Amino acid sequence: MRKKILAVSALTAAAALALSGCSSTTESTDGSGGLSIDVPDVPMMDKLGENEKEVNIIAWSGFVEPAWTDAFTEATGCTVNRRVAGTSDEMVQLMRTGDYDLVSASGDASLRLIAGGDVQPLNLEHIPNFGDDIVEGMKGQIYDTINGKSYGIPIGRGANILQYNSEIVTEEPTSWDVAWEKDSPYAGKVIAYDAPIYIADAAVYLMAHEPDLGIENPYALDEKQLKAAVDLLKQQNGIVSEYWSDPAAQITSFAGGTTVLGTSWEVLRKLTEDDKYKSVLPEEGSTGWSDAWMLAAKSKNPNCAYAWMDYASSPEVNGAIAMNFGMAPANAAFCDTSEEAKAHCEYYNATNEEYFKKVWFWTTPIEQCIDGRTDVKCTNFQQWTDAWTSVKG
Structure with a gap:
């Protein structure tokens, strides 16, 4: 199980997030979605050549396994060399060594890689499995589609939901207020995510409960809005039992009774194998994560890399x-391959776009406001990192 811990040095953050030029919007210049911002001009691969002998991949645990790589090697002649990473920051650092061809990046790493010129735009004609069966909600997103160019091939997505122990929380919560307000009946038994990107969760709550702040996107916060989010986080700190970044620790906290409700992933509730743990997507919505394959700007094995992206995007492998x-898988055709697949897709809301319309997927905060504002600078990831330190004390 991976840990998405987002600590990053000031030097790294400054280098990756120092974007300049035109302000960002939620629509690209050609109307295909994504952002419109200045990024390094990295060329896209026009034609495929002969497959090289290998492909070097940085991936989350569970994304690149022998059951799939052996068949891929037999079909293409490309040996897969896997490096498992535990954090998004580790992935960014490893991609900058020049030793890897592909990475399974989350939205909190994608813009850092694109802004740093570390990954290249993708020629979707070379990836036939990126077609009509890829769910629409994972195409053209602001964390991996820049100036009309796709930099990521979707792998899967999930929401950061409110999990609770139904033996203690006997009525299903409809709001995040039980996890944020100081008068919560579960004060002292609330678990929260331990990372700077968790600031966005506070922003989602404020969007619904303090509309006068003018927050339109939880990853586009000016200094005033960031302060409001931090103030809320400090208030929540007083009712938090513990913070988690290691999923095993989160499960232990619930199982041991230290926690009765808080932020979770759907898979963590399932891993408890206990019907008393339930989850809900509250009325305010939530944050979430979406992962995508991204190709190194100076890949030494681009043909094998394209072959892997297409292979891994097939219904069966994805x-x-x-x-x-x-x-939730990116390729919706998988959901029709078996009863087990259908049940999996229903559990994770794979094709339920109404569900995911309420989810704000992790996106690296940058100074150009991704909500379209041009009259103010938004706060960047380093500022979020500093702010998170002040929350934890």
Whole structure:
């Protein structure tokens, strides 16, 4: 199980997030979605050549397994060399060594890689499995589609939901207020996510409960809005039992009774194998994560890399990855391959776009406001990192 811990040095953050030029919007210049911002001009691969002998992949645990790589090697002649990473920051650092061809990046790493010129735009004509069966909600997103160019091939997605012990929380919560307000009846038994990106969770709550702040996107916070989110987080700190970044620790906290409700992933509730743990997507919505394959700007094995992206996007392989990790697959055709696949897709809301319309997927905060504002600077990831330190004390 991976840990998405987002600590990053000031030097790294400054280098990756110092974007300049035109302000960002939620629509690209050609109307295909994504952002419109200045990024390094990295060329896209026009034509495929002969497959090289290998492909070097950085991936989350469970994304690249022998059951799939052996068949891929037999079909293509490309040996898969896997490096498992535990954090998004580790992935960014490893991609900058030049030793890897592909990475399974989450939205909190994608813009850092694109802004740093570390990954290249993708020629979707070379990836036939990126077609009509890829769920629409994972195409053209602001964390991996820049200036009309796709930099990521979707793998899977999930929401950060409110999990609770139904033996203690006997009525299903409809709001996040039980996890944020100081008068919560579960004060002292609330668990929260331990990472700077968790600031966005506070922003989602404020969007619903303090509309005068003018927050339109939880990853586009000016200094005033960031302060409001931090103030809320400090208030929550007083009712938190513990913070988690290690999923095993989160499960232990619930099982041991230290926690009765708080932020979770759907797969963590399932891993408890106990019907008393339930979850809900509250009325305010939530944050979430979406992962995508991204190709190194100076890949030494681009042909094998393109072959892997296409292979891993097939219904069978993409579905196997989704089931192995515990998330909604990107290729909806997988959901019709078996009764087990259908049940998995229903559990993770794979094709339920109404569900995911309420989910704000992790996106690296940058100074250009991704909500379209041009009259103010938004706060960047380093500022969020500093702010998170002040929350934890």
